[in-house]
Amino acid sequence: MAQRNGGRGEVPQRLLAIATRLFAERGYERTSVQEIVDAAGVTKGALYHYFGSKDDLLHEIYGRLLRLQQQRLDAVAGSGAPVAERLRAAAADVVVSSIENIDDATIFFRSMHQLGPEQLKKVRAERRRYHERFRALVEEGQQAGIFSTATPADLVVFYHFGAVHQLSQWYRPEGPMTPQEIGDHLADLLMRALRP
Amino acid sequence: MAQRNGGRGEVPQRLLAIATRLFAERGYERTSVQEIVDAAGVTKGALYHYFGSKDDLLHEIYGRLLRLQQQRLDAVAGSGAPVAERLRAAAADVVVSSIENIDDATIFFRSMHQLGPEQLKKVRAERRRYHERFRALVEEGQQAGIFSTATPADLVVFYHFGAVHQLSQWYRPEGPMTPQEIGDHLADLLMRALRP
DNA sequence: GGCCACAGACTAACCGGTCGGTATGGATGG
DNA sequence: CCATCCATACCGACCGGTTAGTCTGTGGCC
DSSP states (O other), rough: OOOOOOSHHHHHHHHHHHHHHHHHHHHHHSSHHHHHHHHHHSSSHHHHOOOOHHHHHHHHHHHHHHHHHHHHHHHHTSSSSOOHHHHHHHHHHHHHHHHHHHHHHHHHHGGGGGGGHOOOOOOHHHHHHHHHHHHHHHHHHTTTTOOOOOOOHEEEEEEEHHHHHTHHHOOOTTTTHHHHHHHHHEEEEEEEHOOO | OOOSSSSSSSSHHHHHHHHHHHHHHHHHHTSSSHHHHHHOOOHHHHHHHHOOOOHHHHHHHHHHHHHHHHHHHHHHSSSSSSSSHHHHHHHHHHHHHHHHTTHHHHHHHHHGGGGGGHHHHHHHHHHHHHHHHHHHHHHHHHTTSOOOOOSOOHHHHHHHHHHHHOOOOOOTTTTSSOHHHHHHHHHHHHHHHOOO
C-alpha cells in the first residue's frame, strides 16, 4: 500500500530525486524500477513502501512543478502593476522557472502521455487552469487596448508556451545566456508581438 | 536482415502507415511490434523482412517528415520574393505542413529521444540544417534593417519552432480554425515580434 | 528448381509489482 | 530498569506476463 509522503524522510526524497534525473536522461519507459532503486542504494521494497507505483513517481514530479509554477504565476499576476508589466513578468518567469527545474520540465513535456487516464485528467485540468490564468492577462490587455487583438488570446498563449515546453530541447547550461536573459528575451518577443 | 525499401511494395507501406498511427496514438514504447503486425494483417516475419528493427520504423517516419519539410522550406526560401515575404511564407508553411502530417509530427517531438545514438545524431544534424536555413532568413532581414535586432536570430527561431513542435498538444482537427488560418496567425505573431 | 515474400512458433531477457520476512526503536507496563 | 509489543522501514526472492527479435518452414511465381 502506498504511504503518505510529503517529501518527509530521506529515502523517499532520494528516490524521487534519482528518478527525476534518470527519467530526464533516459526517458520514463527506458528507466526500470530496478535501475532507480540500485542508484538510490535501496531495493524495490523500499520504493513500493513509499510509492504506489512507477506512475506515482511521475505524478509526484508533475505535481511538484505544477505547484511551483502556479504559485509563481499567482504571485506575479496578482500584483497591482499595469497589465503589460504583469504579463511581461509572468512570461519571463515561466521561462526562468522552467530552466531552473529543467529536469522536471523535460520529463513533463516528454512523458505526460504515459500517465494513466485519471492522473492525466488531473494534470491536464491543472495545466488548463494555468493556461487560463495566463490567457486572462492577455485578454485584459487586449480589452484595455494596450495589446493587439489581431491574434486570438488562446493562440498567443500557445505560442509562448510552445517555446517554454521545448526549452529542454535546446537550452544548454553552458550556453552564453543566463536563464534570466533568456526569459527576458522571450518575454520581449511576446510583448513585441502584442504591440498594436 | 533489413532490406532496402524506398516505400516500394504495398506491405511495407501499410506497415509504416499503421505504425505511424499507433505510435502517435499510444506512444512508441507502449506500442508492441505484435500490435503493429496484427493491425496490418501480417506477421512479424513480414515486418522483419522489410525493417531491421523497431527503431528503424521510427527512423523511417522521421526521415519522411524531415525530407518533406526541408523540401518545402527550400522551395519557399529560394523564391525571389522580398525577405519578409519569404520568412512569413516559411513560418506559415512549417505550421501547415506539421498539421497536415500531425501524426508524424507528434511522434517526432515526443519520441525523438528513443532513437539509438547514431540515428539520433543523423536526425539532429538534419534538424540543425533546417534550423539554420530558417535562421538565415531572419538574419537576412535583420541585416537589411527590416527586422528588429533586439533578439538574437537563434532565439527567434527557437521561439517559433517551439510553437510548431507543440502543435500536437493542442491542435484539434475539429477546432474552429483551418490549418492555413492557424499558420497565418502564428506567422503573423512572428512577423509582429520582428517589427523594428 | 530456386528464389522471393511472408508465416508463425519460439526464446531469452526483462519488466513492474508482490509478499513473507526481518531489523530497529520507541512506547507501554510491571 | 527491564521485558514485551508493535509499528515502521526496508530486504530480496519471486511471479506472471510481455517484449523484441530469430529461425525454420512453405506456398507461389519465374
